[in-house]
Structures are given as structure tokens and as C-alpha cells.
Amino acid sequence: MSNLIIAQSGGPTAAINATLLGVIQKAVTSGKIDKIYGALHGIKGLLAEEIIDLGPMMESTENMTLLSHTPAAALGSCRYKLKGDPEEYGKIISILKKYGAGYFVYIGGNDSMDTVAQLSKYCRENGIDDIKVMGAPKTVDNDLCETDHTPGFGSAAKYIATTFAEIYRDISVYDMPAVTIVEVMGRHAGWLTAASCLAGINGQGAPGLVYIPEIPLTEEDFISHVQEKLKETPYLCVAISEGIKGPDGVLYSEKQESKGTDAFGHKMLSGAGKYLERLISRDIGCKVRSIELNLMQRCAGHIVSATDIEESKLLGQTALDRALNGVSGEMAAIRRVSDKPYKVVYESVSIDKVANNEKLVPRDWMNEKGNHVNQKMIDYLYPLIQGECNIQYKNGIPMHFTS
Amino acid sequence: MSNLIIAQSGGPTAAINATLLGVIQKAVTSGKIDKIYGALHGIKGLLAEEIIDLGPMMESTENMTLLSHTPAAALGSCRYKLKGDPEEYGKIISILKKYGAGYFVYIGGNDSMDTVAQLSKYCRENGIDDIKVMGAPKTVDNDLCETDHTPGFGSAAKYIATTFAEIYRDISVYDMPAVTIVEVMGRHAGWLTAASCLAGINGQGAPGLVYIPEIPLTEEDFISHVQEKLKETPYLCVAISEGIKGPDGVLYSEKQESKGTDAFGHKMLSGAGKYLERLISRDIGCKVRSIELNLMQRCAGHIVSATDIEESKLLGQTALDRALNGVSGEMAAIRRVSDKPYKVVYESVSIDKVANNEKLVPRDWMNEKGNHVNQKMIDYLYPLIQGECNIQYKNGIPMHFTS
Numbered sequence: 001m002s003n004l005i006i007a008q009s010g011g012p013t014a015a016i017n018a019t020l021l022g023v024i025q026k027a028v029t030s031g032k033i034d035k036i037y038g039a040l041h042g043i044k045g046l047l048a049e050e051i052i053d054l055g056p057m058m059e060s061t062e063n064m065t066l067l068s069h070t071p072a073a074a075l076g077s078c079r080y081k082l083k084g085d086p087e088e089y090g091k092i093i094s095i096l097k098k099y100g101a102g103y104f105v106y107i108g109g110n111d112s113m114d115t116v117a118q119l120s121k122y123c124r125e126n127g128i129d130d131i132k133v134m135g136a137p138k139t140v141d142n143d144l145c146e147t148d149h150t151p152g153f154g155s156a157a158k159y160i161a162t163t164f165a166e167i168y169r170d171i172s173v174y175d176m177p178a179v180t181i182v183e184v185m186g187r188h189a190g191w192l193t194a195a196s197c198l199a200g201i202n203g204q205g206a207p208g209l210v211y212i213p214e215i216p217l218t219e220e221d222f223i224s225h226v227q228e229k230l231k232e233t234p235y236l237c238v239a240i241s242e243g244i245k246g247p248d249g250v251l252y253s254e255k256q257e258s259k260g261t262d263a264f265g266h267k268m269l270s271g272a273g274k275y276l277e278r279l280i281s282r283d284i285g286c287k288v289r290s291i292e293l294n295l296m297q298r299c300a301g302h303i304v305s306a307t308d309i310e311e312s313k314l315l316g317q318t319a320l321d322r323a324l325n326g327v328s329g330e331m332a333a334i335r336r337v338s339d340k341p342y343k344v345v346y347e348s349v350s351i352d353k354v355a356n357n358e359k360l361v362p363r364d365w366m367n368e369k370g371n372h373v374n375q376k377m378i379d380y381l382y383p384l385i386q387g388e389c390n391i392q393y394k395n396g397i398p399m400h401f402t403s
Numbered sequence: 404m405s406n407l408i409i410a411q412s413g414g415p416t417a418a419i420n421a422t423l424l425g426v427i428q429k430a431v432t433s434g435k436i437d438k439i440y441g442a443l444h445g446i447k448g449l450l451a452e453e454i455i456d457l458g459p460m461m462e463s464t465e466n467m468t469l470l471s472h473t474p475a476a477a478l479g480s481c482r483y484k485l486k487g488d489p490e491e492y493g494k495i496i497s498i499l500k501k502y503g504a505g506y507f508v509y510i511g512g513n514d515s516m517d518t519v520a521q522l523s524k525y526c527r528e529n530g531i532d533d534i535k536v537m538g539a540p541k542t543v544d545n546d547l548c549e550t551d552h553t554p555g556f557g558s559a560a561k562y563i564a565t566t567f568a569e570i571y572r573d574i575s576v577y578d579m580p581a582v583t584i585v586e587v588m589g590r591h592a593g594w595l596t597a598a599s600c601l602a603g604i605n606g607q608g609a610p611g612l613v614y615i616p617e618i619p620l621t622e623e624d625f626i627s628h629v630q631e632k633l634k635e636t637p638y639l640c641v642a643i644s645e646g647i648k649g650p651d652g653v654l655y656s657e658k659q660e661s662k663g664t665d666a667f668g669h670k671m672l673s674g675a676g677k678y679l680e681r682l683i684s685r686d687i688g689c690k691v692r693s694i695e696l697n698l699m700q701r702c703a704g705h706i707v708s709a710t711d712i713e714e715s716k717l718l719g720q721t722a723l724d725r726a727l728n729g730v731s732g733e734m735a736a737i738r739r740v741s742d743k744p745y746k747v748v749y750e751s752v753s754i755d756k757v758a759n760n761e762k763l764v765p766r767d768w769m770n771e772k773g774n775h776v777n778q779k780m781i782d783y784l785y786p787l788i789q790g791e792c793n794i795q796y797k798n799g800i801p802m803h804f805t806s
Contacts, residue, residue: 167699170415291695299570396790398565
């Protein structure tokens with residue numbers, strides 16, 4: 001019998017707690033784990049020995065059910081990258097040993113998988129084989145390699161598809177030309193922005209143009225695409241990633257820098273959507289507005305994807321299961337076997353292939369002009385937003401897990 | 404037997420179609436209406452004779468159920484104020500007569516109630532007593548007089564409360580001081596912003612500061628309130644109305660004007676939230692971000708308030724019912740009889756008391772400092788967000804009514 005420490009890291013999602021639940025469930029049912037600890041605020045909290053016994057939290061079944069779809073990390077998070085300092089590695093190992101932890105599961109995105117990579121390498125190189133370090137993926141951005149997709153992405157995609165459908169209805173009530181630009185998260189990868197197209201899955205309104213960071217966009221092309229689309233419809237919705245850039249590599253979100261300062265003397269940076277809004281205003285002159293989905297898209301626990309929540313839980317279970325089988329330095333992952341019917345298997349993959357890599361949208365999943373998705377993307381995205389969780393409401397708002 | 408024309412106007416909401424459904428239901432069950440027409444794009448569409456027979460639309464019961472919580476105006480909308488021109492009045496009347504309409508129900512906000520007022524006055528003054536003109540209220544802003552609250556407000560309030568609860572969870576995962584400003588709709592009235600406080604109804608996170616347009620705010624007070632709150636909690640959420648202003652009456656959203664132009668030579672106007680974000684950045688220096696709930700707050704059909712949808716339907720029924728009883732120039736309204744238990748009655752009120760008036764938040768529903776709500780506001784808001792509708796999903800996103 002050995003103990004387990006779990007931690008969460010990186011940007012919150014609506015599914016990261018489902019993975020936490022999965023790890024806990026596996027720990028309980030395996031019969032091989034004695035105490036289950038949580039390190040608060042990720043590896044930073046572990047280093048500071050902010051460690052709590054998760055036992056009391058697990059006493060209420062109702063509360064644990066709420067945990068599966070309560071947004072944001074229940075154990076807190078951090079944005080902390082290990083510095084490659086052997087002393088720091090040693091400190092982490094000594095804290096894990098102090099708590100009798102034979103297993104450490106770290107749930108997070110790119111930076112967190114780098115932590116898993118560094119830590120497991122340190123153990124390997126120093127003959128520490130009684131501590132298994134495993135990663136469980138998480139990121140709304142869906143940019144982790146070696147896994148078909150990542151926990152949190154499906155729920156964010158469902159929120160985005162639903163919200164675009166609602167925004168489209170809102171903007172289509174007037175009969176005059178208007179462009180609505182909606183900015184979606186994604187600095188380097190356009191997965192979330194692509195998900196906006198699912199708004200049209202029932203034959204209703206969806207974005208007419210979709211721009212992702214992977215495909216450079218000139219201002220001239222943008223204006224000409226918009227003008228073309230406005231000939232087909234008076235209400236045009238344009239989906240853009242926050243990280244779209246020009247052929248010169250300059251981010252649209254940083255283009256504001258060119259002129260002017262705000263009332264406090266700072267450079268005015270107001271995002272890619274705002275920039276394109278002003279561009280349309282100048283070059284086309286029609287009504288135009290820009291909207292950011294901001295934090296809402298990653299924390300909308302009230303409209304999670306049941307597929308995402310279930311898979312996130314299973315990935316947590318897989319991570320610990322593999323560790324219990326002696327594996328270390330890997331990340332639990334999903335491999336897709338088929339689209340129709342949707343079928344996946346759970347496995348674990350070498351962390352070195354995951355850490356510090358990014359999975360971008362393949363060029364041939366977008367149309368030729370690079371301003372919309374094609375069927376390959378739709379087939380990929382479709383299964384990930386399927387299914388609804390039974391959200392419990394109290395006093396008119398969704399109930400959340402309480403620690 | 405006579406015919407009926409219905410139209411919708413003003414900004415979309417998640418409940419305006421429930422009112423449309425209520426009017427249709429009353430028309431069908433009354434046995435006193437022959438044909439039911441819809442004028443597309445409000446009074447503007449009526450003037451252009453964009454009139455459709457709603458008969459075919461009503462054939463599918465399933466579709467009509469979807470209508471009740473499909474966001475945005477199914478008949479389209481307009482922002483068109485009658486110019487007080489007798490010729491225009493005459494044209495409207497002649498079109499109503501051409502379609503055999505003895506009843507015209509206009510669903511909308513302030514401007515629409517002004518249309519009802521002008522039109523019914525014209526009828527009264529010109530002895531036209533075979534056309535009854537009635538208003539049905541609608542506005543997320545909740546700023547119509549003579550009714551306890553307005554359709555669409557409860558659903559927007561439910562979305563806002565839910566979203567603030569989720570945002571709070573998101574921002575509270577890190578352990579460093581951070582301020583998150585969330586900008587809510589409301590140019591003159593702070594009702595929607597006040598609804599953010601319901602996020603804390605289950606004892607969880609809610610905004611620590613709440614600013615509404617009714618109470619002028621100095622920059623000094625704002626900074627001192629934020630500093631004070633940051634002593635209590637590292638994660639501070641601040642709710643503001645888009646229309647907050649200083650004691651000089653200048654809108655925070657227009658303060659950017661003082662310096663600089665964008666890359667296109669235009670004045671930089673980026674909203675009250677952005678301005679306050681920069682102010683905190685300069686004067687406090689902690690992490691700060693601002694978020695706008697934008698269109699999402701008024702069109703979130705997937706999380707409507709069942710109370711709001713039911714009341715909206717009943718207001719539509721009431722409007723036509725009163726017209727069928729010979730009333731003209733009034734607006735259907737809700738009178739609250741008690742908070743606990745929540746009890747309302749449906750009535751109609753003189754349109755002249757409604758048109759061109761605004762119902763603002765009473766000063767004594769906010770705390771002494773003017774930076775948060777008090778119990779009076781909570782008691783008022785609480786019943787309006789209660790209950791959930793059974794939203795039907797297809798292919799992973801909510802189904803909408805199709806015309």
C-alpha cells in the first residue's frame with residue numbers, strides 16, 4: 001500500500017475536475033492506495049507543502065457527482081514551470097516521500113506535461129523507482145500531441161457551438177447588413193474557433209467565415225472575403241482565433257500598437273476582433289461589432305459535453321491505472337478508432353513526445369481559401385460535443401462542488 | 404370574427420418569442436380571431452407590408468414548444484420610431500384594415516411602447532374604434548415602468564448569475580491577487596448588473612463590488628473600494644454596468660476619448676470595463692482583466708428562467724385578452740403581490756405611463772456606499788431566475804424554432 005498525491009495545473013476548464021474524480025475513483029477501487037492527497041495550486045503548492053487529505057471531501061457522494069462538472073480546478077492551479085534545477089527536483093521527491101506517495105498524478109496542459117517529463121526523467125536517472133509520475137491531459141485549446149483530443153475541449157466546443165447559434169439568431173433579427181466578429185480562445189491552435197461551425201449542425205445559422213492562427217491572413221483578403229459574403233447574406237458572423245496573424249507573423253491583437261496610447265499613456269491593445277472591427281468600419285462602412293467569448297468559454301460548467309466529462313474521468317482512471325501497473329513518465333491519452341460510430345481507446349503515451357509540442361489544425365481540414373472548415377474537421381469535432389449532463393440547480397443557478 | 408397582426412421590436416431577448424407564443428395561443432383558444440398574421444421587422448415591416456400568415460408555422464406543436472425558448476425575435480425586429488406624422492399613422496391603419504386586423508399586438512421595449520401610444524392615440528382621436536392596439540413588454544434591461552419586471556430580464560439575470568458563479572470559480576484557482584471586471588448591459592438602469600449578485604445565492608463566490616449607472620462613481624472611490632476588497636480576498640470580481648458614469652455625468656465608456664486615436668485615426672472607445680482595467684493597472688498594479696458579457700447575456704436560450712418564459716407567455720395572452728375585451732392603448736403588465744411566496748397578477752396599464760419613461764434602481768436597494776446591492780434587491784431578483792426549461796438538444800446543441 002502506498003499513498004497518492006494529485007495536483008491540477010494550467011488554465012481552468014469545465015472538465016479538469018472530472019479527471020480529478022477519475023483518479024480518485026481509481027485510487028479507491030484499486031485497493032492499492034492508502035491515502036489520497038491533493039496538492040493545492042499545482043507543483044508550486046506541492047513545493048510549498050500545501051497538501052491536503054482528500055478523504056473528508058470524498059465522504060459525500062452527492063458532492064463528488066457535482067465535482068465531475070464543476071468548472072475550474074478544485075485543487076487550485078498555478079502557472080509554474082520547473083527550472084531544470086536538480087535541487088528543486090530533489091525537494092519535490094523528498095516531499096512526495098514525506099507523504100508516503102508512491103504515485104503522483106499531474107493533471108494539466110503543455111507546461112504540466114513538461115513538469116511530468118522533467119520529474120520522471122530525474123527519477124529514472126537517479127534510480128528512484130518507487131515513485132511513479134504520470135500526466136493526465138487537460139486543455140480547452142486541444143493542442144496536446146499524442147492524444148486524439150483533450151479533456152475540456154469538448155465542453156468548450158459545445159459552449160462555443162451553442163453560443164454561436166444563439167448569437168446568429170440575435171444578429172439576424174434586423175434586415176440591414178451587419179458583421180459580427182466573435183473572438184475565440186487559441187493563441188496558436190484554431191481548434192476552438194473551428195468548433196464554432198458546429199452551430200450550423202442542425203441547418204441553422206453558423207459563422208460564414210472562420211480564421212485560425214495556423215493560416216496567415218492579409219487585411220486585403222479579409223476585407224474581400226467579407227465583401228463577398230455580404231453579397232450572400234446581410235448578417236455575417238465571423239469566427240476568429242485570438243492568435244490570428246498576418247503573413248509577416250505579426251499578431252492582429254498587437255497591431256494596435258502602431259498608433260496612439262490610452263489615457264494612461266499605455267499602448268492600446270484591444271484584441272484581434274477589435275482591430276478587424278475597425279478595419280471593416282473603415283473599408284466597408286457597414287454596421288460591425290466584435291465580441292470576445294473570454295473566460296466564459298472555458299468555465300461554462302452548465303453546458304458541458306457528457307462525452308467530454310466521461311472521457312475526462314476515464315483518462316484520470318487510466319493515468320493512475322497505468323502508474324499502478326508500474327508505468328512512469330507517460331500521459332494518459334485517447335486514441336480514436338473510428339468517427340462513425342465514434343469509438344476510442346484509452347492508453348498512455350511517452351511524455352517526451354507530448355511535452356513542449358503543439359498539435360495544430362492540419363491545413364487540409366480547412367477549405368482551400370483558408371477561411372472555413374471542411375468536412376474532415378466537422379467529422380472530427382462532431383462526436384466531442386455530444387451528450388448533456390444532468391446539471392442540478394439550486395435557487396436558480398447550477399450547484400457547484402464545495403470543498 | 405376579426406384578424407390579428409403581431410409584431411416584435413427592439414433588442415432581442417431569450418423570452419420575446421414566448422410572448423409571441425402567448426398571443427398566438429390566446430388567439431387560437433379565444434375563438435374570436437380568424438387569421439393570425441405576423442409583420443416582419445416590427446412596425447417598419449408593417450409599413451412595408453412584409454406580412455406573413457402565421458398559420459403554417461403553427462402546424463407543428465413541437466416547433467411551437469421550441470418557439471417558447473428560442474432566443475431573439477422570430478418575426479425579426481427593427482429600431483424604428485414613428486415620427487409623429489399623421490400620414491404614417493394613416494398608412495399603418497390602412498394596412499391593418501387591408502388585412503382585416505381588428506387587433507394589433509406589438510411586443511417590445513420603450514420605443515415600441517411609444518409606437519403603441521402614438522398609434523392608439525391616433526385611433527382614439529380619429530374615431531377608429533374597430534382596431535385595438537396593445538403592447539406587450541419585453542426588454543432585458545428591465546427598465547419599463549408600470550410593470551414589476553419585464554420578459555427577458557429573468558432569463559438574462561439567470562445567465563448572468565450562472566456566468567458570474569462560473570467566472571468566480573475560474574478566477575479563484577490561482578493564489579495571487581487579481582481583479583476581474585465584468586461589464587454587463589445597462590446604459591441607464593443597473594438591474595442586470597445587480598443580478599450578478601445572485602451568483603452567491605448558494606454561498607459561493609459572487610462579485611465583491613457592484614456599480615450601476617444610477618450611482619455616479621469617482622475614480623478615487625473606485626480605486627479605494629478595490630484596494631479595500633483586495634485586503635479581504637485575492638480574487639476580486641467587480642460587476643459594472645456599461646453605462647456607469649462619473650459625478651460629472653461623463654460615461655466611463657467615453658473617457659477613452661481624451662487621448663489617442665486608433666490605427667485608422669478614429670477615437671478609441673473600448674468600454675467602461677477596459678477603462679477601469681487600465682485604471683487599476685496604473686494605480687494598483689495587480690493582475691487585472693475585463694470581460695464583456697455582450698450579446699450572450701440576452702440570447703442565452705439554453706439557460707432561460709422557467710419563471711420568465713411562463714410569465715412572458717402569460718403577458719402575451721393578457722395583451723390579446725384585454726384587446727378582445729375592448730381595451731386599446733394599454734400594455735400588459737405584471738404586478739407583484741408578494742415576494743415570499745412569490746405571487747403576481749397580470750393586468751394592463753395605460754401606455755402613456757410607460758412610453759418614454761425609465762424605471763431605474765431605487766437608491767435604497769443598494770448599500771450605503773453604492774457599491775453593492777442590499778437585501779431588498781436580492782428579494783426582488785430571486786424569484787425571477789427560478790426554474791429551468793426542458794431544453795431539447797439535437798446533435799449536441801439546443802434545438803431552435805424554425806420558421
